[in-house]
Amino acid sequence: xxxxxxxxxxxxxxxxxxxxxxxxxxxxxxxxxxxxxxxxxxxxxxxxxxxxxxxxxxxxxxxxxxxxxxxxxxxxxxxxxxxxxxxxxxxxxxxxxxxxxxxxxxxxxxxxxxxxxxxxxxxxxxxxxxxxxxxxxxxxxxxxxxxxxxxxxxxxxxxxxxxxxxxxxxxxxxxxxxxxxxxxxxxxxxxxxxxxxxxxxxxxxxxxxxxxxxxxxxxxxxxxxxxxxxxxxxxxxxxxxxxxxxxxxxxxxxxxxxxxxxxxxxxxxxxxxxxxxxxxxxxxxxxxxxxxxxxxxxxxxxxxxxxxxxxxxxxxxxxxxxxxxxxxxxxxxxxxxxxxxxxxxxxxxxxxxxxxxxxxxxxxxxxxxxxxxxxxxxxxxxxxxxxxxxxxxxxxxxxxxxxxxxxxxxxxxxxxxxxxxxxxxxxxxxxxxxxxxxxxxxxxxxxxxxxxxxxxxxxxxxxxxxxxxxxxxxxxxxxxxxxxxxxxxxxxxxxxxxxxxxxxxxxxxxxxxxxxxxxxxxxxxxxxxxxxxxxxxxxxxxxxxxxxxxxxxxxxxxxxxxxxxxxxxxxxxxxxxxxxxxxxxxxxxxxxxxxxxxxxxxxxxxxxxxxxxxxxxxxxxxxxxxxxx
Numbered sequence: 001x002x003x004x005x006x007x008x009x010x011x012x013x014x015x016x017x018x019x020x021x022x023x024x025x026x027x028x029x030x031x032x033x034x035x036x037x038x039x040x041x042x043x044x045x046x047x048x049x050x051x052x053x054x055x056x057x058x059x060x061x062x063x064x065x066x067x068x069x070x071x072x073x074x075x076x077x078x079x080x081x082x083x084x085x086x087x088x089x090x091x092x093x094x095x096x097x098x099x100x101x102x103x104x105x106x107x108x109x110x111x112x113x114x115x116x117x118x119x120x121x122x123x124x125x126x127x128x129x130x131x132x133x134x135x136x137x138x139x140x141x142x143x144x145x146x147x148x149x150x151x152x153x154x155x156x157x158x159x160x161x162x163x164x165x166x167x168x169x170x171x172x173x174x175x176x177x178x179x180x181x182x183x184x185x186x187x188x189x190x191x192x193x194x195x196x197x198x199x200x201x202x203x204x205x206x207x208x209x210x211x212x213x214x215x216x217x218x219x220x221x222x223x224x225x226x227x228x229x230x231x232x233x234x235x236x237x238x239x240x241x242x243x244x245x246x247x248x249x250x251x252x253x254x255x256x257x258x259x260x261x262x263x264x265x266x267x268x269x270x271x272x273x274x275x276x277x278x279x280x281x282x283x284x285x286x287x288x289x290x291x292x293x294x295x296x297x298x299x300x301x302x303x304x305x306x307x308x309x310x311x312x313x314x315x316x317x318x319x320x321x322x323x324x325x326x327x328x329x330x331x332x333x334x335x336x337x338x339x340x341x342x343x344x345x346x347x348x349x350x351x352x353x354x355x356x357x358x359x360x361x362x363x364x365x366x367x368x369x370x371x372x373x374x375x376x377x378x379x380x381x382x383x384x385x386x387x388x389x390x391x392x393x394x395x396x397x398x399x400x401x402x403x404x405x406x407x408x409x410x411x412x413x414x415x416x417x418x419x420x421x422x423x424x425x426x427x428x429x430x431x432x433x434x435x436x437x438x439x440x441x442x443x444x445x446x447x448x449x450x451x452x453x454x455x456x457x458x459x460x461x462x463x464x465x466x467x468x469x470x471x472x473x474x475x476x477x478x479x480x481x482x483x484x485x486x487x488x489x490x491x492x493x494x495x496x497x498x499x500x501x502x503x504x505x506x507x508x509x510x511x512x513x514x515x516x517x518x519x520x521x522x523x524x525x526x527x528x529x530x531x532x533x534x535x536x537x538x539x540x541x542x543x544x545x546x547x548x549x550x551x552x553x554x555x556x557x558x559x560x561x562x563x564x565x566x567x568x569x570x571x572x573x574x575x576x577x578x579x580x581x582x583x584x585x586x587x588x589x590x591x592x593x594x595x596x597x598x599x600x601x602x603x604x605x606x607x608x609x610x611x612x613x614x615x616x617x618x619x620x621x622x623x624x625x626x627x628x629x
């Protein structure tokens with residue numbers, strides 16, 4: 001470094017090496033071309049290089065030296081040569097110039113202010129200038145710079161100020177030709193020196209000129225390297241501290257610090273949330289609202305926020321709800337806290353005298369499990385009912401139309417039904433969908449609903465069979481939508497029937513032949529003799545009525561009569577029996593029961609065969625309700 005006011009002491013370069021102190025050098029353009037691998041091989045561990053001077057000058061070798069020294073595995077740092085002027089703006093301009101030019105990154109040696117010139121300022125003015133510069137750099141980087149000066153200069157031109165030592169700014173002392181450096185400001189406030197430039201006429205392999213030689217006050221230069229604190233916040237709150245403002249999705253979660261700095265982090269949960277725990281460097285803080293973390297090297301801390309998952313048990317029966325991951329296992333109301341963004345799967349377990357009804361709150365449906373992602377308080381109800389009678393469209397039921405094979409159809413078959421009110425609903429993604437239907441002599445009229453709202457009515461009548469009839473629906477907007485085809489039970493005068501057929505769907509450029517509905521109904525028939533004033537029926541081969549239940553048995557309530565046909569009963573994918581519903585006179589409230597099942601979730605399927613016994617006048621199959629045990 002330039003040392004116009006440093007006092008050169010006798011016997012320069014005679015200081016005795018201290019093997020417990022990491023060896024370093026400081027350089028500028030005056031060292032010319034440097035062979036960095038040779039420097040590293042000579043036992044040098046760190047290098048501090050000139051980056052800037054004044055408010056405009058940049059050392060022309062800085063970028064090259066930075067890359068070469070880093071590639072050779074040396075710890076690198078940067079210094080700025082001050083050229084003080086008696087204006088308030090000058091130290092700020094020089095600090096900004098330095099920060100914009102120098103690389104002050106984690107793992108680098110602390111940034112340095114080289115103060116060797118007074119610029120004509122008196123002691124108080126120069127102290128104010130240096131103070132303004134270091135405060136500005138700290139505000140810009142989060143790091144307190146190191147100050148380079150000689151003992152003579154500091155005592156003579158800065159009044160032997162202790163302010164910088166008292167505020168944690170390290171000292172790089174330039175004191176040549178001595179066995180022990182003379183440290184100003186009362187041994188720098190009792191803290192001593194951090195780096196000692198012990199000669200300005202050193203020699204190092206890889207550098208042809210004289211070079212300044214330095215020692216770190218310790219064996220591990222990492223104790224003088226810029227540290228970094230990273231806060232990880234997965235969501236559900238905010239973590240704040242000095243130069244840290246970490247919100248979910250924000251950018252204020254990292255800051256640089258001096259090695260060994262202790263920082264206090266404060267976790268503030270969002271409304272309804274709670275701090276579950278700290279992890280990483282703050283793990284020992286548990287779930288305390290604050291954490292004091294000492295930063296050395298690369299340090300990370302995580303605040304895990306969470307929300308309550310509350311489960312309420314409802315209904316006339318009994319059962320338990322358990323969770324995965326564990327935390328919920330209760331037969332009455334219970335609660336647990338889960339981390340923000342985590343997934344929780346709840347499972348219903350009715351007792352032997354009850355069946356599961358349905359989920360409520362943040363869960364829905366009657367499935368055996370319900371999964372929720374915790375991004376807010378979760379409130380779930382689980383209803384367990386004693387063995388009960390359900391109507392034909394009760395909880396856990398689902399209906400599919402018959403499937404008629406025809407090689408002329410786009411998928412070799414199509415869904416079909418003819419009774420008024422029968423529906424099939426399909427879920428799809430995107431802003432457009434094409435419905436392919438079938439026209440023919442027996443086809444009638446249908447209504448199409450998008451997201452539950454009627455959008456079009458079409459007449460399927462044609463003089464001859466025509467598959468692949470297209471109906472386009474566009475401008476629906478992105479996201480998830482539903483399309484429902486509904487049988488109206490009306491027809492053109494020349495038509496021979498009221499059937500409605502679904503042949504295929506096209507979404508996002510993909511044709512879905514034989515699409516599977518997500519929901520559906522059979523046509524409803526009014527009957528005073530039925531359980532609830534009516535029942536649903538179907539006579540198309542392949543039509544299916546499904547009941548999903550939890551228990552040890554279930555009963556299908558049906559009807560017999562002259563127009564009734566054959567049906568199969570399947571339990572959990574196995575054929576149990578074939579039922580003939582033909583009778584010479586109508587009979588309501590007919591029960592067909594499956595018993596002796598394990599106490600768990602089962603699926604009962606009633607499949608319409610589309611055939612009938614000799615003498616019957618039709619192939620209809622009726623669902624009037626269910627009894628679950």
